[in-house]
Amino acid sequence: MSETSPSTKLLYCRCAYAQVVPQSVKDGVLAKLCDSGAGFESVADLCEMAAHRDERLKAFAESTPIRIAACFPRVVRGLFRQAECSLPEDGVEILNMRVQTIDEVAEGLLKA
Amino acid sequence: MITHTARPLRVVLYEGNGAIALSAPARAQVMAALLDKGYAVTRATAQGASGFPHDDRSLLVLGQFQNQQAPDLEDATGKVTIEARDITGLETLDIVSLVEKARGNKPMNQPGTWKPWFPVIDYSRCTNCMQCLSFCLFDVYGVSKDGKIQVQNNDNCKTNCPACSRVCPEVAIMFPKHQSGPINGEQVNEEDLRREKMKVDISSLLGGDIYARLRDRSEAAKSRFSKERSADKALEERKKCLTKMAQDGFIPAEVLASLPSPDEIMRKAEEAQAKAQAALNGNGNPA
Ligand code: SF4
Ligand code: SF4
Numbered sequence: 001m002s003e004t005s006p007s008t009k010l011l012y013c014r015c016a017y018a019q020v021v022p023q024s025v026k027d028g029v030l031a032k033l034c035d036s037g038a039g040f041e042s043v044a045d046l047c048e049m050a051a052h053r054d055e056r057l058k059a060f061a062e063s064t065p066i067r068i069a070a071c072f073p074r075v076v077r078g079l080f081r082q083a084e085c086s087l088p089e090d091g092v093e094i095l096n097m098r099v100q101t102i103d104e105v106a107e108g109l110l111k112a
Numbered sequence: 113m114i115t116h117t118a119r120p121l122r123v124v125l126y127e128g129n130g131a132i133a134l135s136a137p138a139r140a141q142v143m144a145a146l147l148d149k150g151y152a153v154t155r156a157t158a159q160g161a162s163g164f165p166h167d168d169r170s171l172l173v174l175g176q177f178q179n180q181q182a183p184d185l186e187d188a189t190g191k192v193t194i195e196a197r198d199i200t201g202l203e204t205l206d207i208v209s210l211v212e213k214a215r216g217n218k219p220m221n222q223p224g225t226w227k228p229w230f231p232v233i234d235y236s237r238c239t240n241c242m243q244c245l246s247f248c249l250f251d252v253y254g255v256s257k258d259g260k261i262q263v264q265n266n267d268n269c270k271t272n273c274p275a276c277s278r279v280c281p282e283v284a285i286m287f288p289k290h291q292s293g294p295i296n297g298e299q300v301n302e303e304d305l306r307r308e309k310m311k312v313d314i315s316s317l318l319g320g321d322i323y324a325r326l327r328d329r330s331e332a333a334k335s336r337f338s339k340e341r342s343a344d345k346a347l348e349e350r351k352k353c354l355t356k357m358a359q360d361g362f363i364p365a366e367v368l369a370s371l372p373s374p375d376e377i378m379r380k381a382e383e384a385q386a387k388a389q390a391a392l393n394g395n396g397n398p399a
Contacts, residue, residue: 014147034140047228052117075297078232
């Protein structure tokens with residue numbers, strides 16, 4: 001697997017508060033990230049952060065280019081907007097651990 | 113606005129220069145255990161840190177440092193407290209307890225204590241019709257300064273109740289922690305839009321086609337609206353609708369049990385309509 005450009009930031013959501021992402025997928029994706037040489041950011045639950053208007057979301061939204069492994073892109077964009085820090089249209093890729101396979105998500109995150 | 117974010121520190125798993133990398137399985141295990149406890153974790157490698165700005169006031173840097181000696185670290189700006197701990201030879205559970213100890217008794221939001229259950233609006237679909245505002249009895253929705261529907265009090269939302277998503281004619285309301293689509297945020301397809309069960313006729317809840325009238329700015333329409341609206345009918349219809357949703361298993365029975373009193377429902381409905389009317393009139397003031 002090729003290495004991500006250092007300027008592309010990676011964010012992994014663990015969906016820990018209600019666990020709608022299948023356990024095997026989120027474990028598998030985390031394992032692949034940990035297997036790579038990439039530095040990355042991980043959070044317990046983007047939904048919880050948005051509910052509490054966590055200021056860190058703003059830092060993520062401003063850190064493009066960014067790839068986010070979480071769930072449905074509509075949801076992820078909606079959560080950032082709700083926290084008053086909309087994700088820009090360009091420079092954001094959202095990988096969906098609810099429906100994509102471990103390999104699809106990991107490849108999407110770690111592609112060059 | 114919700115303000116009870118409690119995130120006392122961010123954990124950095126440092127594997128850059130001067131530290132020995134963990135094995136990949138050990139690394140994944142430690143990260144998963146900390147995330148499942150509610151911590152945010154950065155993995156910093158020789159390739160670089162994660163590249164995100166470190167906006168946290170408190171960082172706890174974990175690493176297998178040379179000579180098992182954690183370095184003294186200081187933030188040049190003086191704004192961030194940085195502590196480092198050596199984790200050489202520690203098992204995952206020991207690392208988690210080390211982090212918990214470093215946090216001390218500072219409060220933290222933790223998974224398992226609360227379910228982030230609240231509506232999220234897909235503004236690419238929303239037409240700002242305000243039906244959700246009028247429907248919700250728990251003041252979850254409000255209107256922004258520029259007249260847009262907004263989720264304002266998400267902590268008021270009743271856990272596992274996605275009722276307002278059925279009211280939205282555009283399928284624009286998502287509940288991220290819902291199991292099935294399109295409410296969980298899945299792409300909306302034509303069938304979803306047609307599906308009768310997605311739709312609850314809000315006008316019947318409020319006694320007449322109020323929204324068409326609200327949009328009609330003529331005085332005659334408005335006065336007809338106020339004459340025709342029947343409080344009793346509205347209340348009855350709303351209850352019927354919620355009971356039906358509970359019977360279908362769509363909303364939990366607790367939601368019905370926790371409904372406000374009839375008077376309170378009517379008062380809330382009046383308030384919501386005034387807000388909706390003001391927003392639809394585009395002047396911020398109830399007409
Ligand atoms: S953003 Fe998606 S993956 Fe993350 S916590 Fe919310 S539902 Fe789960
Ligand atoms: S009911 Fe749907 S379309 Fe109407 S304001 Fe609410 S979210 Fe928007």
